[in-house]
Amino acid sequence: MKDKLEMLMEEIKLASKARENAYIKYCNYSVGTCLTTKAGKRYVGCNVQNGGIQSICSERCAFCKAISEGEKEFDHIMIIGGPGGKDPEKTLPCGYCRQFMSEFVDKNFKVYTSYGDTVEEYTMKELLPYAFEI
Ligand code: ZN
Numbered sequence: 001m002k003d004k005l006e007m008l009m010e011e012i013k014l015a016s017k018a019r020e021n022a023y024i025k026y027c028n029y030s031v032g033t034c035l036t037t038k039a040g041k042r043y044v045g046c047n048v049q050n051g052g053i054q055s056i057c058s059e060r061c062a063f064c065k066a067i068s069e070g071e072k073e074f075d076h077i078m079i080i081g082g083p084g085g086k087d088p089e090k091t092l093p094c095g096y097c098r099q100f101m102s103e104f105v106d107k108n109f110k111v112y113t114s115y116g117d118t119v120e121e122y123t124m125k126e127l128l129p130y131a132f133e134i
Pocket of ligand 1: 060096
């Protein structure tokens with residue numbers, strides 16, 4: 001069985017590879033993510049910008065891919081981002097994505113970001129303590 005660090009390292013690679021596909025014509029900030037389900041299946045995403053207001057962040061890209069495949073239970077997400085073509089920097093979900101993700105995860109869902117030799121871990125509770133709920 002793989003240990004947690006080994007799994008995170010794999011997810012950093014997958015998210016970094018997805019980041020290479022980011023469509024960043026308008027703001028040159030590329031993000032790749034690797035979303036892992038509770039069953040251990042992984043879905044990657046990248047940001048897809050648009051000249052209108054319809055840009056899709058990497059986090060929502062990964063969630064929509066997974067949900068469209070019938071996934072309902074999510075464990076954590078790895079986020080790798082930074083200026084296009086440059087090394088990653090600390091990248092956390094935007095407010096829109098935090099609210100979007102909160103619809104599908106519990107407060108203990110883990111959000112990771114990695115840059116340099118650092119991996120930081122956050123929970124949804126930390127990132128969005130007062131989500132809008134109906
Ligand atoms: Zn976002």
